[in-house]
Amino acid sequence: MPNQRESNIEDFAFNYIPSYYTTRTGIETIIVDKAARTRQGYVADGFFSFKNSEKSLFIASLSTKNSSSIASLLTGYKKNGLSKMRYLAAAVLFAIAMFAGLKAAHWTLVFILPVAAALAGFILYTVLEKKHLKRKVEHLLDDIMRLPADERWLGISISSLVFRNNDLAKHLLCICQRRGVGVITVGKRSKVVLMQEPQTQTCRRGDFLSHYEAEARIRKALLGESYLRVA
Known part of the structure; x- marks a missing residue:
């Protein structure tokens, strides 16, 4: 069918x-x-x-x-939510912070900084992406x-x-x-x-x-x- x-x-x-x-x-x-x-x-x-x-x-x-552009935005968000790029951004920030901590040989930075950097990056990317999508809707x-x-x-x-x-x-x-x-x-x-x-x-x-x-x-x-x- x-x-x-x-x-x-x-x-x-x-x-x-x-x-x-x-x-x-x-x-x-x-x-x-x-x-x-x-x-x-x-x-x-x-x-x-x-x-x-x-x-x-x-x-x-x-x-x-x-109509088609608005429908595409709303349907995409309904099915997939936000993009996976925020996870990639968090992973990159985690790796950079981990490298910096290891290079500085500071074990506190190794355990705390990567997690904090990844979390902050994830939240920031999420907020910015939501704002971007809302602006696109408003523009349409x-x-x-x-x-x-x-x-x-x-x-x-x-x-x-x-x-x-x-x-x-x-x-x-x-x-x-x-x-x-x-x-x-x-x-x-x-x-x-x-x-x-x-x-x-x-x-x-x-x-x-x-x-x-x-x-x-x-x-x-x-x-x-x-x-x-x-x-």
Whole structure:
């Protein structure tokens, strides 16, 4: 029997997110776009727009571009934890300290210094590697914040089980929560899992649609005659 592969989030998110907003708001007319470009040149992999109950325009963006990179980091950490290099670093420091102690003919250094050096090296390497992995995750989320929207979404092609007992995955969710980003995943069973809901942002001037090249087309489609009269 062939092994199942992870489903692509792109095949499911464009149905899931409109359904999410229809269920939450009762709005049925939602315009769905792919590869929506901002006036600054950034691209939203998914773009969802509708007129809310207050008759103003609501915009949601979806980022899936870094899905495979994020999934690789989280899955690798889940399966293997940190790299084996920290053990090698500890062994090298142990050998150097042992050599130094023997050369100095100081038996206290021979028995104490190698262990202390190896332990310190192991701990330091572990701390630095964890920080490095967390920075990589944070860097992969930077693109989402360049997409102006009332709500932002991150889609990942990964099983939700990878998030269990996974400190790196918890860090991802923590950063997304801090930035107000919603997270959805899809795994081998082709089921979309809502890991975290997005937080609504406030646009200081007008609405977020003004940041996108498709502004005129979407305004006309959603506002109709009222937009034409203003224009």
